[in-house]
Amino acid sequence: MTRPQPLPGPAPVIGVPEPVVVLGMDAAGRPLPPPALAALAGAGLVVGAARHLAAVPVPAGVDTVTLGALAPAVTRLAAAHAAGVPAVVLASGDPGLFGVVRRLRAAALPVRVLPAVSSVAAAFARAGLDWDGAVVVTAHGRELGPALNACRALPAVAVLTAPDAGAAEIGAGLAGWSRRLLVAEHLGTPAERVTWVSPEQAAGRRWADPHVLLSLAGAADDAGATPTGPGGAVGPVRDDNQPAAAPAAGWALPESAYRHRDSMITKAEVRALAVARLRPRLGRLVWDVGAGSGSVGIECALLGAAVIAVERDPTAPVAGNAARHGVDVRVVTGDAPAVLAGLPDPDAVFVGGGGTDVLTAVADRRPDRVVVTLAALDRVAPAVHLLRAAGYTVTGSQLAAARLADLPGGSVRLAATNPVVVLTGERP
Numbered sequence: 001m002t003r004p005q006p007l008p009g010p011a012p013v014i015g016v017p018e019p020v021v022v023l024g025m026d027a028a029g030r031p032l033p034p035p036a037l038a039a040l041a042g043a044g045l046v047v048g049a050a051r052h053l054a055a056v057p058v059p060a061g062v063d064t065v066t067l068g069a070l071a072p073a074v075t076r077l078a079a080a081h082a083a084g085v086p087a088v089v090l091a092s093g094d095p096g097l098f099g100v101v102r103r104l105r106a107a108a109l110p111v112r113v114l115p116a117v118s119s120v121a122a123a124f125a126r127a128g129l130d131w132d133g134a135v136v137v138t139a140h141g142r143e144l145g146p147a148l149n150a151c152r153a154l155p156a157v158a159v160l161t162a163p164d165a166g167a168a169e170i171g172a173g174l175a176g177w178s179r180r181l182l183v184a185e186h187l188g189t190p191a192e193r194v195t196w197v198s199p200e201q202a203a204g205r206r207w208a209d210p211h212v213l214l215s216l217a218g219a220a221d222d223a224g225a226t227p228t229g230p231g232g233a234v235g236p237v238r239d240d241n242q243p244a245a246a247p248a249a250g251w252a253l254p255e256s257a258y259r260h261r262d263s264m265i266t267k268a269e270v271r272a273l274a275v276a277r278l279r280p281r282l283g284r285l286v287w288d289v290g291a292g293s294g295s296v297g298i299e300c301a302l303l304g305a306a307v308i309a310v311e312r313d314p315t316a317p318v319a320g321n322a323a324r325h326g327v328d329v330r331v332v333t334g335d336a337p338a339v340l341a342g343l344p345d346p347d348a349v350f351v352g353g354g355g356t357d358v359l360t361a362v363a364d365r366r367p368d369r370v371v372v373t374l375a376a377l378d379r380v381a382p383a384v385h386l387l388r389a390a391g392y393t394v395t396g397s398q399l400a401a402a403r404l405a406d407l408p409g410g411s412v413r414l415a416a417t418n419p420v421v422v423l424t425g426e427r428p
C-alpha cells in the first residue's frame with residue numbers, strides 16, 4: 001500500500017479546518033496524480049458529477065453527493081468543513097476556469113485547487129493548434145447570445161457548452177459567417193470524439209454532453225471541414241490579442257483610414273459620438289445599416305462587437321476596409337428593410353442610410369439602442385416620433401465640426417463640415 005503523500009500548498013494549521021480540496025479531472029486523459037489520490041484516500045465527503053465519481057477511487061463508506069444542483073452540495077460542504085471533515089470536490093479540467101471554484105469562494109469556503117488539463121487546452125491540443133490568441137467564453141448556465149457573438153466577432157474562440165446551448169445551436173447562429181468548428185465530446189475518456197464540421201453541419205447534428213466547441217475563422221473545406229491555413233494556425237488573430245480592450249490605433253479615425261467614395265463616410269467627429277452611443281463590446285451584435293465605407297461598423301468591431309454591415313451597393317468598400325483594420329465584419333448586400341428580415345436580432349443598430357421604412361423595421365427588432373444620423377432636417381421629427389412610439393427614450397444633438405485648415409503664409413483657419421443630427425434611442 002502506498003503512503004498518502006502530502007498535498008501541495010501550505011502545511012495544515014492545528015485547530016484550523018482543512019480547506020476543501022478541489023480536484024480537476026484531466027481532459028487530456030491522464031490519471032489522477034498522487035496528491036489527488038491522497039486527498040481522496042483521506043476524504044470524509046466527496047462531491048462530484050456521477051461520471052466523475054465513477055471514474056475515481058472513492059474509499060468504501062465515505063459520504064458522497066452527486067451533482068446536480070450545486071446549492072445543496074455547497075451546504076453539505078460548508079457543514080463538513082465546519083465539522084473538520086476533510087472534503088473533496090471533483091470537477092472537470094481546471095476548476096478555476098468557469099468552474100466550481102467561483103461558487104465555493106462565494107460561499108466563503110477556503111479551497112485548495114489541484115487543477116488538471118482543461119477541456120479548452122485539450123481541444124486545442126487535439127486539433128494540433130496554438131491557442132494563445134484565443135478567447136474562452138461559456139454558454140453554460142447563461143444566455144447563448146454573448147458567446148455566439150464572440151464567435152461571430154473573433155477568429156479563435158473556445159466555447160464551454162450546456163446541453164441546450166452547444167455546437168448545434170452555435171452552428172445555427174453562425175450561418176452566414178465563414179467559420180470552421182471543432183466539436184470535442186467526452187475529452188479524456190474512452191468515449192472521446194473529436195469532429196471538424198461547418199456551422200451548417202454542426203446545426204444538423206446532436207452532440208453529447210459534455211462537449212467543448214472551437215470556432216475558428218475561415219471556411220471549412222469541401223472535404224468535410226478539415227483545418228486549413230498557413231501552418232495550421234487558427235487564423236488572423238488580432239495583433240494586440242485584446243478583443244475587448246481599446247484598439248491599439250484608437251477609434252474615431254480620420255476618413256483617410258477608410259476607402260470611401262463621394263464622401264459617403266460618417267465623419268470622424270460624428271462617428272466618435274455614434275460609436276460611443278452604440279456601446280459596442282464583446283458579446284454584442286451591431287448592425288451598420290447603410291454602411292457605405294463601413295467605418296462605424298468597423299470601429300464597433302475594433303471594440304469587440306460582432307458586426308453585420310448592410311449595404312445595397314455591391315461595390316462598396318466595406319469588406320476591404322474591414323480587412324485593412326483586421327476585423328471580421330459580415331457584409332450583407334441588399335436593400336433595407338427587405339434584407340434585414342433574415343438577419344439575427346441585433347443588440348444595437350446604426351442607421352446611416354435609409355428612410356422611415358428602415359427605421360420602422362429596425363425598431364420592430366427591438367434592439368436596446370438605435371443610433372441615427374440625419375442631414376435632412378425634415379426627417380428629424382418623424383424619426384424621433386417613430387422611435388418614441390416604439391418605446392425608446394430619444395436624445396439628440398446637432399454636431400457641426402469646424403476643422404483646422406492651413407492658410408497660405410502659415411496661418412490657420414476653420415473649415416466647416418456639414419452639420420448632422422445624431423439621434424439615440426434607448427430602451428428604458
Ligand SMILES: C[S@@+](CC[C@H](N)C(=O)[O-])C[C@H]1O[C@@H](n2cnc3c(N)ncnc32)[C@H](O)[C@@H]1O
Pocket residue numbers: 027092093094095096097098099117118119120140159160161162184185186187188189210211212213
Ligand atoms: C462548468 S464548465 C467547466 C470547464 C472546466 N473547468 C475545464 O477546464 O474544462 C463545463 C463545460 O466544460 C466542458 N467540458 C468539461 N469537461 C469536458 C470533457 N471531458 N470533454 C469535453 N468538454 C468538457 C463542457 O463544455 C462543459 O459543459
